[in-house]
Amino acid sequence: xxxxxxxxTSPWLLPEGITEILPSQAxxxxxxxxxxxDMYETWGYxxxxxxxxxxxxxxxxxxxxxxxxxxxxxxxxLSGRLLGVRADIxxxxxxxxxxxxxxxxxxxxxxxxxxxxxxxxxxxxTRAPLQLGAELYxxxxxxxxxxxxxxxxETFRIVGVEKFVLDLGHVAIFRxxxxxxxxDPQQEQQLFDALQRKAIPEINQLLNQWSIPNRVHTMLSxxxxxxxxxxxxxxxxxxxxxxxxxVIQALDQLGRVAKKIRDNRPEVExxxxxxxxxxxxxxxxxxFAAFIPGYGQEVARGGRYDNIGETFGRSRPATGFSADLxxxxxxxxxxxxxxxxxxxxxxxxxxxxxQDMILALRNMGEQVISELPGQAGDAESMGCDRILVxxxxxxxxxxxxxxxx
Numbered sequence: 377x378x379x380x381x382x383x384x385t386s387p388w389l390l391p392e393g394i395t396e397i398l399p400s401q402a403x404x405x406x407x408x409x410x411x412x413x414d415m416y417e418t419w420g421y422x423x424x425x426x427x428x429x430x431x432x433x434x435x436x437x438x439x440x441x442x443x444x445x446x447x448x449x450x451x452x453x454l455s456g457r458l459l460g461v462r463a464d465i466x467x468x469x470x471x472x473x474x475x476x477x478x479x480x481x482x483x484x485x486x487x488x489x490x491x492x493x494x495x496x497x498x499x500x501x502t503r504a505p506l507q508l509g510a511e512l513y514x515x516x517x518x519x520x521x522x523x524x525x526x527x528x529x530e531t532f533r534i535v536g537v538e539k540f541v542l543d544l545g546h547v548a549i550f551r552x553x554x555x556x557x558x559x560d561p562q563q564e565q566q567l568f569d570a571l572q573r574k575a576i577p578e579i580n581q582l583l584n585q586w587s588i589p590n591r592v593h594t595m596l597s598x599x600x601x602x603x604x605x606x607x608x609x610x611x612x613x614x615x616x617x618x619x620x621x622x623v624i625q626a627l628d629q630l631g632r633v634a635k636k637i638r639d640n641r642p643e644v645e646x647x648x649x650x651x652x653x654x655x656x657x658x659x660x661x662x663x664f665a666a667f668i669p670g671y672g673q674e675v676a677r678g679g680r681y682d683n684i685g686e687t688f689g690r691s692r693p694a695t696g697f698s699a700d701l702x703x704x705x706x707x708x709x710x711x712x713x714x715x716x717x718x719x720x721x722x723x724x725x726x727x728x729x730x731q732d733m734i735l736a737l738r739n740m741g742e743q744v745i746s747e748l749p750g751q752a753g754d755a756e757s758m759g760c761d762r763i764l765v766x767x768x769x770x771x772x773x774x775x776x777x778x779x780x781x
Contacts (some may be wrong), residue, residue: 443467469485498723512696536709
């Protein structure tokens with residue numbers, strides 16, 4: 377076996393796109409996890425914990441089969457049925473709302489857990505994101521979309537990500553123009569694919585092949601260029617003035633949402649992209665994403681996906697977002713780190729008063745590491761900066777002197 381083959385079969389080698397989280401990273405991640413979930417609770421979002429493994433059809437309900445290629449599949453030895461490892465928690469949360477809550481009033485759910493994906497989203501990316509998300513069921517107005525976007529922006533603040541761009545779009549714009557053009561499903565998919573790549577020559581070539589009214593041709597071909605700041609909406613209203621009413625209504629909704637965001641959070645940079653159709657197969661309204669400079673893809677995404685619970689027997693309006701918490705932490709500021717206070721070292725002594733002292737310190741939130749008999753390494757090598765020392769009949773904390781190296 378040559379050296380390259382030996383590396384590939386080494387027992388310490390992890391699969392591509394799979395990483396481990398070491399103690400210092402894990403401590404910071406847990407610190408932020410608690411802050412974020414505590415904040416969600418103050419907004420009324422209830423935490424749910426969903427299963428890692430489910431019957432495959434349950435995991436893919438309502439997603440337009442978008443997740444099929446990303447889902448790891450295996451056979452259940454008990455039932456013989458095909459199982460899937462969750463690649464997205466959103467459908468699972470929708471099932472919980474449809475089957476478990478039984479409420480007509482709005483329901484707010486949140487979640488945080490690892491998902492597993494068959495392929496990396498980008499070169500060097502992860503296949504095991506730590507998916508953080510929130511979903512709001514039972515309200516069809518844009519006010520719930522605004523709340524979800526605001527919650528996502530507050531998450532960025534809590535995590536400590538200061539520089540990002542919010543990207544807004546609306547799937548009803550493209551969907552309404554496609555319907556007006558009379559395109560069949562195959563033509564719609566071809567145009568959709570070209571539009572996602574902003575391949576303008578290909579878009580015009582496709583539109584020229586199909587017999588559609590000139591005014592609709594012009595509107596569809598303009599979508600690829602309708603991206604940018606606030607001026608984009610003004611341009612869109614002019615270029616799409618002859619569009620169906622649902623398209624005009626979608627533009628109005630985007631304007632209202634953007635205004636509310638600017639009013640609430642003037643520091644956030646808002647960008648529009650009318651050709652970006654994330655989750656087009658199941659999204660039904662406003663879609664959005666957050667991008668961090670220097671990171672090649674979206675860090676958080678979301679939108680409206682009404683009727684996703686219909687297959688579970690209860691169709692409800694829904695909107696939500698999800699993000700990869702590990703990626704967000706990579707781009708957060710140092711102020712979000714937990715206290716750097718070091719532990720206290722307790723020597724190995726059979727003394728009941730020492731055990732009482734250790735217990736009292738731990739109850740006060742101090743980290744105390746107890747020495748083990750015959751162990752290698754001293755207090756400093758174990759990362760401690762203080763040690764418990766007995767003076768007369770009482771134990772006290774003494775600061776360690778740093779050894780000069």
